[in-house]
Amino acid sequence: MTKTTRLNVKKDFAKILKSGFPLISKDAITAYEGIQEGTIIELFDGQQFIGKGYFGVQNKGIGWILTRKRDERLDQSFFDQRLKKAFERRRDLFIDESTTAFRVFNGEGDGIGGLTIDYYDGYYVVSWYSEGIYTFKKQVIDSLLSLFDVKGIYEKKRFDVKGKYIEDDDFVAGERATFPLIVKQNDIQFATYLNEGAMVGVFLDQREVRNTIKNKYAKGKHVLNTFSYTGAFSVAAALGGAVKTTSVDLANRSKPKTIEQFQVNGIDVEAQDIIVEDVFNYFHYAVRKKLSFDMVILDPPSFARSKKHTFSAGKDYPALLEQAIAITKRDGIIIASSNCSTFGMNKFKGFIEKAFKATKGKYKIIEEYSLPSDFPTMKEYKEGNYLKVVFIQKLG
Structure with a gap:
């Protein structure tokens, strides 16, 4: 007990x-x-x-x-009920043949803070955000295995010990997946690796944004994707008819990962640019070479540090936007995104206004996105609704 x-x-x-x-x-x-x-x-x-x-x-x-019920027991039945209710909310996604990767349990938004569960074509990835929630591992895993059709389960211990992420084998139960595991979101394919540390190859919360880029904005465009990770936005743009994509990320692994994502979607890698470079250095290079783009995508981490630069979204986002504005063509699109939970959409829009004011430019906000439906949040806990994405048209 x-x-x-x-x-x-x-x-x-x-x-x-x-x-x-x-x-x-x-x-x-x-x-x-x-x-x-x-x-x-x-x-x-x-x-x-x-x-x-x-x-x-x-x-x-x-x-x-x-x-909020004192007599409610936090036992196996409690976890069964919460997970079952969460899965019912995603019923439409489970039968959507164009999407085989999404979130099935979103922490406090589904009733258990500190716990998330993601679905990858029959495989489940459970993320534990503290040692405390990890003590309930048996109840959560038993709920998954007893209530749902599970191929296999992997886990991510997102709590750190002595400042380091805990990297284990990650496999928990069922059968092991063959990697790369190819999944889809709106018919865009992604190579994923459920056994390679905290990040598996694609951020599921940007599903709607990528689909919008593909279907509405990419055709005929030259696209710059900064902080590109595995190039998911670049893939969406290329599938949407972009003339060329340029992906820039500091991590050495970003290049082979991005090449792989292009390949699994049948995209000609040689027609794209994939650059391993500090984004801030690339901005200076682009200005020096008088490069400009029809679309610039900004999706930086909340905090990042390189040898020469430190970036904090809450403090440095306006300056980042200024650099993006400088290399965006007139009437071009800037897609500004942040997953920083310390500020909301209103403050984010203030960053946009500040950046355009500093550059003496004009702009129009044409679309906004927050978390998709499989990432439910609580109105009482605004910090949980962390994603802010704004499509901005540069007018002058």
């Missing part, structure tokens, strides 16, 4: 937790020293029960509220 511990909430934090906010911050609790990861905790404001959850330290807090 998992131990249950009562914790008292400070007065200043009681109201927000009572309103439905699911994340427990360390500052919200009067004392929590000595509590073991995975301990079931009951939160109280004096004698008033607030909620029940688990203790698990991650970068966002020290645990999550999972239920």
